[in-house]
Amino acid sequence: MTGPGLDIRLVACAKTFTDGTRALEPLDLDIAAGETVVFLGPSGCGKTTTLRIIAGLERPDPGGRVVFAGRDVTPLPVEKRDIGMVFQSYALFPNMDVAGNVGYGLKVRRIPAVDRRRRVAEMLEMMHITELAARSVDQLSGGQKQRVALARALAVRPRVLLLDEPLTALDAKLREELRIEIDRLLRNLGITAVYVTHDQAEAMALGDRIVVMERGRVAQVGTPREVYLSPANPFVARFIGTLNVVSGEAADGHLHLPGGRLALNGAGSIPASGRLSVAFRPEAVAVIPLINPGDQPHPDGGLIGTVTAAFFLGDHIRLVIDGAGESAIVALAPNHHRFTPGDRVHLAVDGGAMPFAEG
Amino acid sequence: MTGPGLDIRLVACAKTFTDGTRALEPLDLDIAAGETVVFLGPSGCGKTTTLRIIAGLERPDPGGRVVFAGRDVTPLPVEKRDIGMVFQSYALFPNMDVAGNVGYGLKVRRIPAVDRRRRVAEMLEMMHITELAARSVDQLSGGQKQRVALARALAVRPRVLLLDEPLTALDAKLREELRIEIDRLLRNLGITAVYVTHDQAEAMALGDRIVVMERGRVAQVGTPREVYLSPANPFVARFIGTLNVVSGEAADGHLHLPGGRLALNGAGSIPASGRLSVAFRPEAVAVIPLINPGDQPHPDGGLIGTVTAAFFLGDHIRLVIDGAGESAIVALAPNHHRFTPGDRVHLAVDGGAMPFAEG
């Protein structure tokens, strides 16, 4: 039954609710067998609706089709689609114990009790919750509940696993732990997985590809690296990671700012002169403390500013710098440096500054 | 009434509950006026009990004293202590609108209606929620609720602000936003603040000092830098940030591991030989890809291993490396590098590796 997951094709899947709201504009997407695709976006962007259409819990508007491994499953209800689902609210059966929950799908499929018990034991072991087998589900912590929910979904060897914000209800420490667990599972099982989240760190850590959504539309589809380093538009750039945006006059291949000038050695589409915004990530800024009050920016380009806040965050220091651009610039520095508010610093921005059309 | 906060002194504050459980071992601590102290620890470590003793919601065991600016306030109930409190569950008054909530403390203090309205407007503006004044509190999002709770606590110009996991109930994006807001407030108001959390990132970002607690005892008190870079014991080291621990035979000033040897140029207390564990942070590892299969570790010390997972996390890449130590080693690399599972890499560990007594 199991084996590599199947490939999924969404064709012109749109969703209009009965009250006329358009939750999802027509969407086309191919998901390869065994791939993990993460739908990422703010609430109301249509990511959960897409997941529910793939699951068969919502029907796409007429004309939309959902194809599993070449077979059109659009008319099939969820119980006929051979999928596994994991929900934010765990959605465990409160009237069954942990083993009962994990074995439910097998019972529905009339698997003999002996095989069922073996499979349940296997799943519990895989999720490291063997000792919880006889527990009632309301004695479990959030993390344990979600492990049970994963075991339950995987027990029936589904060919697609759908996860709807499975980590959102957990606290930071548990979220991290379970994220690593889920990643390991998805890699080992080779199952096709669709994962919905509003947390960009989760999306980057888990997704082979990320589908960034905004107001019912796809804003960008790409690997985590593509989405982070080459965002398709300002929305994506701002949603994923922190972004510094500075505006000034462009002249002589440089952008002139209050604290100096920034070399525009990026894409060829940059106008020679005029008002321009560019964007760069905090980690693209190299920060060097200035010793002498009279120090000038580097002639090849660089900015001078004043540290207004320095947060020691463990593996790095987060700096907020004023006076370099019109608004504050955020930069990261290694944790062995020391900065105190009031320090004057020189900023060099790595070549990756992107010209930026305000949306 | 306002102005700089007052200093707080806890003297031998212990807490034993009526059922005999010892929630807090005797604790002595001085908090300077205007300082932000963060109590950090896992649940049940006594951090909330300490906060409630400072608030006057719990009484310390006989012999314990709470001193505010030189005055013993131990016998005073919470309503006489002139403090502000913010709770994880917001604890807003559901039968009052936003303005009613913010103005409640002023009303209790019989401030005339005119002054009250002015002060409420001021607080709403400070928290950027002026437009919510007439809203019912159950129409608010979690982030808005906590802003109202902050405005309510600050409206009476308390000399101490106590925050009990104020961000735990919020999702990642809002948590980050409000954390920055709270930091700004605490700096600007110069109020003495005590903040309880189980999230180390929050603690590092907000605390002037962090009090790390474990099972009712203080494990370490120090600045974020001290706690992260010089943890007092293995518990603190593991609780704050990720830590790699490797064990091997020490000889010739090096620790011998499966993937090579690690220079032990750290503290003088290292034994010349024998079994030893050392620990280091992921960001202390420099990772260099190896091109030739025959490449050897650097003679001065270095390890060779194989990448088993590479997570692109935006501002950096998180690598899991096998074969270098007995268990996997986690390392960070800049985001412009590319690694794929199977790559062989050379690891150099920065001088900061700490000898590590297993607890």
Add this chain to the structure above:
Amino acid sequence: MDRRDTPFLILLALPAVIVFSAFFLLPLARLVMVVGEGRDGLATYAVVLTHPRYLESLVATMVLSAGVTAVTLALCGVVGVFLTRNRFFGQRLVVAMLTLPLSFPGVVVGFMIIMLAGRQGLIGDLTQALTGNRLVFAYSMAGLFVAYVYFSIPRVILTVMAAAEKLDRRVEEAARSLGASTWRVTRDVIIPGLAPALVSSGAICFATAMGAFGTAFTLATRIDVLPMVIYTEFTLNANIAVAASLSIVLGIITWVALAIARSLAGTTVSAAA
């Protein structure tokens, strides 16, 4: 909600809904018709609301019910919060005892009141020994009042306790941290927090008192509460139109009380019913 899982439910439920509607509307329609068919037609309503005997009985029943509700709410509010907040030896016993009357029908409660405050009652013996006068109040409105409070308490107190348990202690602590005294916390936090439970269980208490019959009937036929009058007019006097119009008036008053409570307290009235 997706449409796909509902056809089954619709098939199951639709006939039931239709039968239900008929079952529920018919008796009521008949009640209204009976009034119209009576000697005075629709004017019967006017008669009912102006004739001294009927009007007095209506007013007396409402005053009695309102009084029972007020006393029950006050008692249960204080005792309910106390029992929720304090753990003491024998607490479970006290709670179990308070809910005992739930197990006894009105007739038995009436019977108990007679044995307590009737002519051969305990209170009579006691007062005679102490003052020389026999205190007998079982057969009057006072007896009815005590009986109604007695059987209203369990329902109200259980609802109050459930609500008191759900109160967020942090909200009280927040009020205290802002300088509120215990009295202000009670007024500004605890009472508003219990309000939905008090309103909804109060409405049920009022409605029950308006319609209670068994107790009144057991205590005496002299007590002119509305259900007694309706019974008398219908069975003994065969004055069906008057009985019907009185029933409708009683129904409307109760319905209004429940509707007001429901709009004040949200859906909790239903749950507490």
Add this chain to the structure above:
Amino acid sequence: MDRRDTPFLILLALPAVIVFSAFFLLPLARLVMVVGEGRDGLATYAVVLTHPRYLESLVATMVLSAGVTAVTLALCGVVGVFLTRNRFFGQRLVVAMLTLPLSFPGVVVGFMIIMLAGRQGLIGDLTQALTGNRLVFAYSMAGLFVAYVYFSIPRVILTVMAAAEKLDRRVEEAARSLGASTWRVTRDVIIPGLAPALVSSGAICFATAMGAFGTAFTLATRIDVLPMVIYTEFTLNANIAVAASLSIVLGIITWVALAIARSLAGTTVSAAA
């Protein structure tokens, strides 16, 4: 909880608790004493449980109450879920209509049943026109059954609807994603989810039916349900010891039903009471 905020409450509540206890225990103690003081002493219990008339009445009342409870739960379960899950035109009206009987006391309900299924009733007219035979069931157990179902429905249906609204749809979706058919989802998820509400409102329904008096009294004095027997023994036959022991038996049965429900359904029974 800190001790500091309780002295106030203790002062307020302690006297009330003491008075309450007396108020609640005295009548009960008196009831037990009356049995002991009667002609047969404690043997009265044996008489009550063996004498055919009493035993039959006890069994009949229990069967009637159990039947009413079963039918009401079945109807309300289906209709309650249907009404919660579907939005349709006139839905609020249907809900309002279903809860109408809450406003009418038992006497009036009995009165309605007579007008519907009595000698001059609507159903009689209808069946005579259709079949030539007059169907009259108001004055029998059947009439009582219909009347009890009629006034039990509102309480149960409101509780079921409140519970149905709180059901997590995600749990049903999870079951379906695992391959469960609509029927299995109903059996494995919806019914267990509603169980606490059904058990608790069923217990209340049973207890109410056991003790209902007004309706039975209005319909006929020939129906031997337990509260009627108690009333007759006490008031007409002045057989106080028998009346008291019957009351205690009735109280114990009801108390056991409520206690079982409470242990099955947790505290919700209290809240739903």
